[in-house]
Amino acid sequence: MTNTTAAAPAGYRPVDLPAARRADVLAVDRSAFPASPIPDDAAPFPVPLDWTRTTGLEHADGTLAAIHSSYPFSLPVPGAVTACAGLTWVGVRPDHRRRGLLTAMIASHFDRSLARGEAVSALFAAEPAIYGRFGYGSAADDLHVTLGRGAALRPVPGSADLTLRLERMTAAAHGELVHRVHGRAGAGRPGWLERTTAPLQAAFLADPPSSRDGAEEQQIVTVRSGDDVRGYALLRRKEAWVDFSPQGVVRVAELVAVDPAATHRLWSFVLDLDLMSTIESPKLAADDVLLSLLVNVRVTRPRIADNVWIRLLDVPTALAARRYAAPLDAVFEVTDALLPANAGRWRVRTGTGGTDVVGFPAEVTPSTEPADLTVDVRELGAAYLGGRSLTAFAAAGLVTEHRPGALASATTAFGWPVAPLCSWTF
Ligand SMILES: CC(=O)SCCNC(=O)CCNC(=O)[C@H](O)C(C)(C)COP(=O)(O)OP(=O)(O)OC[C@H]1O[C@@H](n2cnc3c(N)ncnc32)[C@H](O)[C@@H]1OP(=O)(O)O
Numbered sequence: 558m559t560n561t562t563a564a565a566p567a568g569y570r571p572v573d574l575p576a577a578r579r580a581d582v583l584a585v586d587r588s589a590f591p592a593s594p595i596p597d598d599a600a601p602f603p604v605p606l607d608w609t610r611t612t613g614l615e616h617a618d619g620t621l622a623a624i625h626s627s628y629p630f631s632l633p634v635p636g637a638v639t640a641c642a643g644l645t646w647v648g649v650r651p652d653h654r655r656r657g658l659l660t661a662m663i664a665s666h667f668d669r670s671l672a673r674g675e676a677v678s679a680l681f682a683a684e685p686a687i688y689g690r691f692g693y694g695s696a697a698d699d700l701h702v703t704l705g706r707g708a709a710l711r712p713v714p715g716s717a718d719l720t721l722r723l724e725r726m727t728a729a730a731h732g733e734l735v736h737r738v739h740g741r742a743g744a745g746r747p748g749w750l751e752r753t754t755a756p757l758q759a760a761f762l763a764d765p766p767s768s769r770d771g772a773e774e775q776q777i778v779t780v781r782s783g784d785d786v787r788g789y790a791l792l793r794r795k796e797a798w799v800d801f802s803p804q805g806v807v808r809v810a811e812l813v814a815v816d817p818a819a820t821h822r823l824w825s826f827v828l829d830l831d832l833m834s835t836i837e838s839p840k841l842a843a844d845d846v847l848l849s850l851l852v853n854v855r856v857t858r859p860r861i862a863d864n865v866w867i868r869l870l871d872v873p874t875a876l877a878a879r880r881y882a883a884p885l886d887a888v889f890e891v892t893d894a895l896l897p898a899n900a901g902r903w904r905v906r907t908g909t910g911g912t913d914v915v916g917f918p919a920e921v922t923p924s925t926e927p928a929d930l931t932v933d934v935r936e937l938g939a940a941y942l943g944g945r946s947l948t949a950f951a952a953a954g955l956v957t958e959h960r961p962g963a964l965a966s967a968t969t970a971f972g973w974p975v976a977p978l979c980s981w982t983f
Pocket residue numbers: 589590644645646647648649650653654655656657658659660661680681682683684686687690
């Protein structure tokens with residue numbers, strides 16, 4: 558299903574960017590992101606790119622003007638996992654912007670992803686206004702909370718029996734542990750991408766002084782039952798003194814655990830570090846355990862941001878790749894301005910659930926029956942991970958119901974018991 562035209566704008570040509578062009582790629586990235594925390598070339602930042610998936614646009618004068626790449630992810634979706642192209646490192650030099658370079662790169666990204674059999678693309682948006690026009694939908698929220706020292710948690714049996722260790726984090730000592738526990742902790746959560754390659758793990762754990770913003774080196778707190786590591790928190794403390802009193806800030810980059818006792822033990826520790834008065838959470842899912850543990854949720858000072866964005870590149874394949882929370886038989890009229898093969902009517906009919914599977918599998922077929930719902934591919938992508946309500950989109954005029962009852966059943970079926978989240982930005 559390849560039906561975009563990935564032509565470069567006049568005066569530009571598409572170019573593959575192998576590892577030999579690393580310096581040119583970094584130069585465009587630094588030009589597009591002036592604060593990129595990449596230290597000087599003497600201490601190379603681990604560049605996590607897959608060079609076989611990195612391409613760009615070169616001006617006729619030989620200047621590399623635009624770059625992008627993608628990761629070959631296995632994306633957890635409701636009840637399953639599916640192949641996904643994780644769009645990343647999109648950058649256009651400021652002196653070449655607004656000439657259609659991103660538009661051309663997106664068309665090329667769609668073509669190449671579809672040719673590889675990736676029915677879904679995901680990304681983190683630098684700015685939320687960029688990607689909706691290309692059919693990406695914001696599929697998850699991340700919640701950031703700011704807590705005062707000593708915020709009280711409800712008790713969890715077994716928490717006090719677990720031991721803690723605080724150490725300076727190094728990739729060599731902790732990389733394998735972080736990867737293993739992260740995967741275990743997020744099992745079953747849609748959107749929970751793992752850092753599956755060594756370069757991705759190295760880039761995530763890199764701790765260059767330029768990324769510390771005056772705080773200490775990255776620390777790791779592990780929580781253990783005997784030798785079994787059951788969770789960790791990656792954090793930095795930043796000391797501050799106001800009117801002779803300690804007012805330090807704890808910045809938690811990631812906190813994951815495999816059971817409630819370990820989660821409780823980690824947060825209890827993080828919320829009570831000496832000399833600290835404020836604790837900033839990492840990205841939290843809308844249903845994060847912390848929200849259930851806090852005695853007083855009013856103290857959280859929450860902020861919300863868009864987490865991962867999803868683009869369905871091949872609608873029938875993508876819709877059949879996930880499971881559904883309830884039985885459904887509905888015809889969707891899908892609009893898609895960029896990938897016309899997706900446009901038209903698709904019948905989504907679930908089979909029967911079983912005791913051995915989570916959720917209901919679905920068959921997705923073209924249909925000539927009247928549509929029950931009309932939805933753009935952007936909203937379908939937004940609802941894909943189970944964290945957005947089609948009913949809420951209908952209330953905003955973004956989904957139309959043609960058969961009474963269809964909207965409620967589709968909303969229930971597309972939902973999921975666990976809220977989506979990707980815990981790290983790629
Ligand atoms: C997944 C990731 O990697 S996210 C990282 C994205 N990169 C950045 O934000 C770095 C800084 N910015 C840039 O590099 C560039 O400005 C980009 C990539 C955002 C846009 O590249 P351009 O080549 O200028 O985009 P292009 O010319 O194809 O614009 C297409 C349309 O999107 C719009 N658009 C582009 N960027 C933005 C933006 N930041 N906010 C709102 N609209 C935008 C354009 O106005 C244009 O609209 P139109 O078709 O109605 O005229």
